[in-house]
């Protein structure tokens with residue numbers, strides 16, 4: 001049985017590899033894993049990710065691939081040697097791309113290949129601006145079902161859509177949830193947010209938390225405070 005704090009993955013959004021390693025070392029035992037995304041990967045490449053893995057925690061490689069099926073599948077296979085626990089694509093890449101991504105993830109030995117539904121920094125007005133006139137919830141559930149039908153392990157969604165996705169896709173489908181904001185943290189550019197405790201109560205498998213921890217005066221204390229909030233849920 002997973003402990004609640006192990007559900008926290010910290011978003012290491014920085015270009016500084018030494019700082020990221022130091023932070024990962026300090027947070028080991030307080031959180032479950034590290035998430036590295038476009039900023040870190042663009043600056044430090046696979047060697048940078050390997051350095052984070054060496055700290056001894058699972059890594060979520062959040063590169064959100066969105067391209068033609070062959071390119072996405074090849075990129076996922078290329079990530080195999082980095083041995084991320086989780087890798088992702090955009091569900092809006094469509095059914096063929098999703099199917100090829102799932103196959104490539106399995107071939108590469110990656111535990112969870114998942115798809116981003118609608119970014120947590122977007123709200124209803126943003127969807128309308130890009131010509132999507134369904135509700136955020138309907139669009140997220142549609143993409144989650146498409147992701148599941150094509151063999152992936154789960155989705156990235158906001159905590160606000162956990163209940164309808166669970167209803168549509170069941171309990172085994174993995175829900176990885178950014179847009180997490182403790183009551184004491186600034187919202188920043190996130191629009192669909194929830195507190196860590198409420199997101200876990202709603203049924204999130206993994207919470208992705210960046211700035212509330214990394215930008216805190218004392219990141220270790222911030223992580224400890226969040227972990228305590230999750231204890232006993």
Ligand SMILES: O=c1ccn([C@@H]2O[C@H](COP(=O)(O)O)[C@@H](O)[C@H]2O)c(=O)[nH]1
Pocket residue numbers: 011013037116118119120121156157178179180188190208209210211212
């Ligand atoms: O819909 C999404 C998908 C990915 N993210 C990523 O999660 C972290 C969140 O960081 P915070 O500092 O806690 O806002 C960040 O790396 C995003 O790229 C997301 O926020 N929403």
